[in-house]
Amino acid sequence: xxxxxxxxxxxxxxxxxxxxxxxxxxxxxxxxxxxxxxxxxxxxxxxxxxxxxxxxxxxxxxxxxxxxxxxxxxxxxxxxxxxxxxxxxxxxxxxxxxxxxxxxxxxxxxxxxxxxxxxxxxxxxxxxxxxxxxxxxxxxxxxxxxxxxxxxxxxxxxxxxxxxxxxxxxxxxxxxxxxxxxxxxxxxxxxxxxxxxxxxxxxxxxxxxxxxxxxxxxxxxxxxxxxxxxxxxxxxxxxxxxxxxxxxxxxxxxxxxxxxxxxxxxxxxxxxxxxxxxxxxxxxxxxxxxxxxxxxxxxxxxxxxxxxxxxxxxxxxxxxxxxxxxxxxxxxxxxxxxxxxxxxxxxxxxxxxxxxxxxxxxxxxxxxxxxxxxxxxxxxxxxxxxxxx
Ligand SMILES: O=C(CCc1ccccc1NC(=O)c1cccc(C(F)(F)F)c1)NO
Ligand SMILES: [Zn+2]
Numbered sequence: 184x185x186x187x188x189x190x191x192x193x194x195x196x197x198x199x200x201x202x203x204x205x206x207x208x209x210x211x212x213x214x215x216x217x218x219x220x221x222x223x224x225x226x227x228x229x230x231x232x233x234x235x236x237x238x239x240x241x242x243x244x245x246x247x248x249x250x251x252x253x254x255x256x257x258x259x260x261x262x263x264x265x266x267x268x269x270x271x272x273x274x275x276x277x278x279x280x281x282x283x284x285x286x287x288x289x290x291x292x293x294x295x296x297x298x299x300x301x302x303x304x305x306x307x308x309x310x311x312x313x314x315x316x317x318x319x320x321x322x323x324x325x326x327x328x329x330x331x332x333x334x335x336x337x338x339x340x341x342x343x344x345x346x347x348x349x350x351x352x353x354x355x356x357x358x359x360x361x362x363x364x365x366x367x368x369x370x371x372x373x374x375x376x377x378x379x380x381x382x383x384x385x386x387x388x389x390x391x392x393x394x395x396x397x398x399x400x401x402x403x404x405x406x407x408x409x410x411x412x413x414x415x416x417x418x419x420x421x422x423x424x425x426x427x428x429x430x431x432x433x434x435x436x437x438x439x440x441x442x443x444x445x446x447x448x449x450x451x452x453x454x455x456x457x458x459x460x461x462x463x464x465x466x467x468x469x470x471x472x473x474x475x476x477x478x479x480x481x482x483x484x485x486x487x488x489x490x491x492x493x494x495x496x497x498x499x500x501x502x503x504x505x506x507x508x509x510x511x512x513x514x515x516x517x518x519x520x521x522x523x524x525x526x527x528x529x530x531x532x533x534x535x536x537x538x539x540x541x542x543x544x545x546x547x548x549x550x551x552x553x554x555x556x557x558x559x560x561x562x563x564x565x566x567x568x569x570x571x572x
Contacts, residue, residue: 201509202312202321203230203239204305212301213325217292218339222495225523226324229503232521238510242312242321247303247347255346255375260334264341268296282335289336299341302326306344306488310351313446313484320485320509324502327450327490329369330396338367338395339491345450346375348486349382352446356484357381358565360444362435363388364474365452365490366463368399368415372450378409380565383442387431389455389463390417401552404559411562414438416552421542422455422464424473430549431474434556439481441563447478451505452490453498457538460493465538468501472508479509496526497535504533 205227213223230236252261263279271293285291302325309321326348328340345361349372352359361376363369363386376382388399405413416434418427438444451471455464478485487505492498507514516534518527 200240200318200320201238201506202242202309202318203236203506204244204309204321204323204325205241206243209244209301209305209325212294212298215294216298216339217290219493219495221523222492222498223325225495225499225526226489226502228522229499229518230506232519233503233507233512233514235503235506235510235512238512239506240318242308244301244305244308244323246297246300247307247342251303251307251347252300252342254350255333255343256331257334264291264299264336265296267291268294284332284336288338289341295341302328303342303344303347306348306486307351309486310348313486314352314355319482320479320487322487322506322509324487324489327365327452327488328371329363329365329450329452329490330367330371332371332374337371340371343371343375345369345372345448345488348488349376349448352448352484352486353381356446358383358442358444358446360438360442360447361385362447362449362474362478363452364455364471365450366455366459366461367452367491368396369450370396370398373399373403373413373415376409377405377413378407380408380412383412383414383438383444383563385414385416385434385438387416387418387427389420391419401555411559412442414556414559416556418464419543419548420463421538421540422466422544423542424465424467424470424537426542426544426549427464427466427470428473430553431470432477433553435477437557437560441560441565443565443567444483446484446486447481448486448488449475449478450488450490451475451502453492453494453501454490456492456494456497456501456535458494458497458535459491461491462540465540465542467535467537468497468504468533471501472504475505476508496523499523500527500533500535
């Protein structure tokens with residue numbers, strides 16, 4: 184006779200368990216990324232401080248092997264990053280470096296190979312957890328590096344963990360939907376899948392002259408067989424939660440109806456939040472939490488990844504709020520005492536104040552892009568495959 188504790192344990196089925204990629208060494212490695220020092224530990228510590236770890240299924244990742252990386256990246260690029268990563272700073276200048284994007288925004292700092300392959304390993308572990316049916320949701324907040332190309336690092340992204348995770352999901356799921364909430368266009372993922380009908384990429388991002396990466400225009404809808412399977416939602420400064428959630432829900436609803444995805448990957452880059460040094464949108468964590476809740480309602484395998492986010496306390500607030508929501512836990516507004524408590528001043532609260540920048544997204548503008556995207560999605564029709572998921 185199982186005690187009621189066992190029986191309550193046993194009713195934690197794969198559909199309610201949330202897998203969470205973490206181990207101490209992995210997080211320490213991710214903390215060393217120069218653009219986001221200690222951000223991985225801040226995110227994990229806040230999630231732990233809110234007492235969420237016992238409710239998560241923690242999965243410990245291994246670094247991606249060279250074979251794993253070759254699922255997307257070229258061998259010469261992988262070898263170059265490996266070589267430069269082993270050098271200390273002096274001998275850095277190698278003419279290859281520039282052609283592989285390993286300068287400026289993506290310096291090949293000592294140990295960068297171990298960092299970048301560890302992050303890919305984290306997203307692979309999460310994706311495998313979903314293909315093996317151990318849970319319906321898997322989270323790798325240290326992942327989400329959407330700019331990396333097959334043979335080029337770009338925009339702080341070295342290896343594209345997202346593309347590799349999607350390729351793993353595609354081994355089991357015929358149609359995979361990719362949603363990118365980062366302030367910046369998810370160009371690396373879009374490029375990887377722009378000519379296939381099997382992966383639909385939908386990116387919501389800022390478009391303005393001179394703003395990185397400069398791609399992701401509304402007229403970019405994919406090429407060849409992939410035409411209409413790329414969706415870009417170009418947005419302007421001052422975006423609010425309300426306007427974002429309105430365009431997000433209407434576009435994603437049509438995407439769901441037309442593409443009928445069997446698994447979803449969502450990049451939750453937090454540089455779209457108010458308070459980020461990019462100072463572009465007025466979003467709060469509510470925009471992200473409600474977007475993920477919207478995707479969750481469809482109850483198919485969901486992989487959540489991080490990405491940008493340079494106000495580290497706000498990034499931790501956002502990702503801890505999403506994690507709490509996945510567990511149907513209401514998190515108290517007061518930030519609990521923990522290692523990084525002092526970084527959450529002056530309010531020491533979980534919620535983020537909305538920005539008050541003027542919203543350049545007029546109703547007319549939002550209607551125009553909504554109608555344009557709806558029109559393009561009319562051309563998407565997938566035959567319901569008979570195969571079970
Ligand atoms: O977040 C990104 C990449 C950000 C990026 C790529 C290429 C060129 C510039 C940027 N952004 C910055 O360099 C940037 C902007 C504001 C604040 C910072 C910070 F890291 F110093 F905080 C960095 N993609 O999702
Ligand atoms: Zn970004």
